[in-house]
Amino acid sequence: MGETIQSVERAAAILRLLASGPRRLGVAELARALGLPKGTLHGILRTLVHVGFVEQDEASGKYRLGATLLHLGTSYLDVNELRTRAINWADALAGRSRESAWIGTLHEGHVLVIHHVFRPDDSLQTLQVGTYLPTHASALGKVLLAHDPYGEALDRPLEPYTKHTIVDPAALEEELDLVRTRGWAGETEELTEGEVAIAAPIKDPRGLVVGAIGIRGAVERLAPGGALHMEFVSYVRDAARAITRSLEHP
Amino acid sequence: MGETIQSVERAAAILRLLASGPRRLGVAELARALGLPKGTLHGILRTLVHVGFVEQDEASGKYRLGATLLHLGTSYLDVNELRTRAINWADALAGRSRESAWIGTLHEGHVLVIHHVFRPDDSLQTLQVGTYLPTHASALGKVLLAHDPYGEALDRPLEPYTKHTIVDPAALEEELDLVRTRGWAGETEELTEGEVAIAAPIKDPRGLVVGAIGIRGAVERLAPGGALHMEFVSYVRDAARAITRSLEHP
DNA sequence: CAGAGTTGTTCGGCTATGCCGAACGATGCT
DNA sequence: AGCATCGTTCGGCATAGCCGAACAACTCTG
Structure with a gap:
């Protein structure tokens, strides 16, 4: 297998981290876990929110998985x-x-x-x-x-x-x-x-x-x-x- | 909302397309649907396969959703x-x-x-x-x-x-x-x-x-x-x- | 109640990332 | 056999997007 795209791989890592526990995670927390600058991570999170894979808690500002993922996962079962x-x-x-x-x-x-x-x-x-x-x-x-x-x-x-x-x-x-x-x-x-x-x-x-x-x-x-x-x-x-x-x- | 990351957005579009029907899709098919060059699309697909979001049919070479998505979707329910x-x-x-x-x-x-x-x-x-x-x-x-x-x-x-x-x-x-x-x-x-x-x-x-x-x-x-x-x-x-x-x- | 430490977010400059288009070999259909 | 289309590879160029610092809002602590 050849080279893979950095940002997509990072986005997947974020999703896996968010799925690993029931707790919602913050930008700083994720950045620390993945060893990336806060700004970088925020950019990826912003897009993940935009496509519905991640949702942001209005009150705390922290992030959790989004509803679109549930639908995609169900689609896998049909396939x-x-x-x-x-x-x-x-x-x-x-x-x-x-x-x-x-x-x-x-x-x-x-x-x-x-x-x-x-x-x-x-x-x-x-x-x-x-x-x-x-x-x-x-x-x-x-x-x-x-x-x-x-x-x-x-x-x-x-x-x-x-x-x-x-x-x-x-x-x-x-x-x-x-x-x-x-x-x-x-x-x-x-x-x-x-x-x-x-x-x-x-x-x-x-x-x-x-x-x-x-x-x-x-x-x-x-x-x-x-x-x-x-x-x-x-x-x-x-x-x-x-x-x-x-x-x-x- | 500010600017979003191109490749992540494209990856999400691919996943949505794959989820939209039970049929498995090929690189050329996806490239046509999204108006992107084949080479570009292949790179994103390669990373999606690498992170388990997409699987490739060995026989036909075509792509379908991966099992990781099912697990992520279920995690959403816990959250x-x-x-x-x-x-x-x-x-x-x-x-x-x-x-x-x-x-x-x-x-x-x-x-x-x-x-x-x-x-x-x-x-x-x-x-x-x-x-x-x-x-x-x-x-x-x-x-x-x-x-x-x-x-x-x-x-x-x-x-x-x-x-x-x-x-x-x-x-x-x-x-x-x-x-x-x-x-x-x-x-x-x-x-x-x-x-x-x-x-x-x-x-x-x-x-x-x-x-x-x-x-x-x-x-x-x-x-x-x-x-x-x-x-x-x-x-x-x-x-x-x-x-x-x-x-x-x- | 102040201030030190968080938090999430914005922004501009630089560079490495990854996009593109063409070429390749394999496969399938007529 | 022939043509068309498939998935995949590769290298050069340009731009996408990474980074680090600075920002405002917030939460604890002393």
């Missing part, structure tokens, strides 16, 4: 081919398993959730589309890591979420081997206490893994007595195979 | 104060009315949906957060238009969606007057056949309308015999008032 093809199967999977269904892709070392179907008959859930899941502590992530051609994200320290999270790199590698050989991944209370998840890989026509689909629910329902109900595993694998097949026939 | 405060009330409204609940803001002449709670006991719905609704053909939009300090978006032609859509500017103005005097808006099959909606304004501490909340559902349930059930109207107004009050006490 994403995997999601378009997989939506119907995710609905069916949620219906059959009576659990919430999830679809994710590997993105910058995280699992990006690109679809999420609520568990039937349960309205108090928040939608997780667009959020990140950790690769080493989610079933979706394990599937994606196991089939990732470049072993990114493995050199990063394995952050513990519960006492069951796999934090030893060697143990994780072993787990990924298991995922590769049997073709699906499980995760029992490694991300959230009381919740377990199952996932299987979705492949493109060339056989490359482009995403993963799975379900997530309470341990009492999915793994009573500690062992995963294989019935749920087959639901997930069926859905994954169906989507893989539908990607072959455009 | 949005109105949404953060209103989520719980929207859940309650959906539960009481047993219909889907919606929250929207005025943005670039459209209603931007910033929250959406599915109708209880109905799993086959797609989430509409981040999408646009027309201002003149939705209950949310009527509320926002009626209290918009600048009467934008009214000079635009009123596109018909069903045979009940208000297309006459004078008739719309009359409707907005009604909305202002009685404090809520109705919409009966003006956007989609068989669906009606109700909405009420959410105000910030200064009394300015910053958003609207409402419900949407089948005409048989919400307006049997053609007249809106006032019970639902009071649910919506209660929710709107509750959110308005909660914005006053931070």
Whole structure:
């Protein structure tokens, strides 16, 4: 890749910084973080406000993300081919398993959730589309890591979420081997206490893994007595195979 | 507002163009649309790819939006104060009315949906957060238009969606007057056949309308015999008032 | 209540940034 | 095969836009 445009790259860095936390940031704060003069940064911010990517708080003068970004992000979902093809199967999977269904892709070392179907008959859930899941502590992530051609994200320290999270790199590698050989991944209370998840890989026509689909629910329902109900595993694998097949026939 | 940075503005224009349709676009196509030399445009695209805002199709070489935008857009939702405060009330409204609940803001002449709670006991719905609704053909939009300090978006032609859509500017103005005097808006099959909606304004501490909340559902349930059930109207107004009050006490 | 330290914003000069147009190789369509 | 169009590269010139200092408004502190 050749040279990139300075100001655009800087603008993107500003947006990432604003997105990294719920707090609104000021010009001086951003300038310090990026090591740029205040005046320079103000110019970029001014244009970002002009195009609607950033909004300025009238009272404090500080900056936050703008509403245009929400619309652009949603547009991405329409463009994403995997999601378009997989939506119907995710609905069916949620219906059959009576659990919430999830679809994710590997993105910058995280699992990006690109679809999420609520568990039937349960309205108090928040939608997780667009959020990140950790690769080493989610079933979706394990599937994606196991089939990732470049072993990114493995050199990063394995952050513990519960006492069951796999934090030893060697143990994780072993787990990924298991995922590769049997073709699906499980995760029992490694991300959230009381919740377990199952996932299987979705492949493109060339056989490359482009995403993963799975379900997530309470341990009492999915793994009573500690062992995963294989019935749920087959639901997930069926859905994954169906989507893989539908990607072959455009 | 002073001068803005050329390349950033151009980058934003590219993103808007890519978001405007589901089709992926090529360099030449974009260059023609924006009236820029191919070489110039390629440079901006290269940086947009580098920061993850745009992805390039390996096979065709054409460009589409990138996954980073989805994550940024979702981050906007966390930042949005109105949404953060209103989520719980929207859940309650959906539960009481047993219909889907919606929250929207005025943005670039459209209603931007910033929250959406599915109708209880109905799993086959797609989430509409981040999408646009027309201002003149939705209950949310009527509320926002009626209290918009600048009467934008009214000079635009009123596109018909069903045979009940208000297309006459004078008739719309009359409707907005009604909305202002009685404090809520109705919409009966003006956007989609068989669906009606109700909405009420959410105000910030200064009394300015910053958003609207409402419900949407089948005409048989919400307006049997053609007249809106006032019970639902009071649910919506209660929710709107509750959110308005909660914005006053931070 | 004053003043020291912030904050966001403006502006003009200098230079490095990045815009442009032409040329290249690959691909697709007739 | 031929032509047209694609995405990409490159170097020279000029201008876009970076920088640093100065500004006014504001918030804490002593």
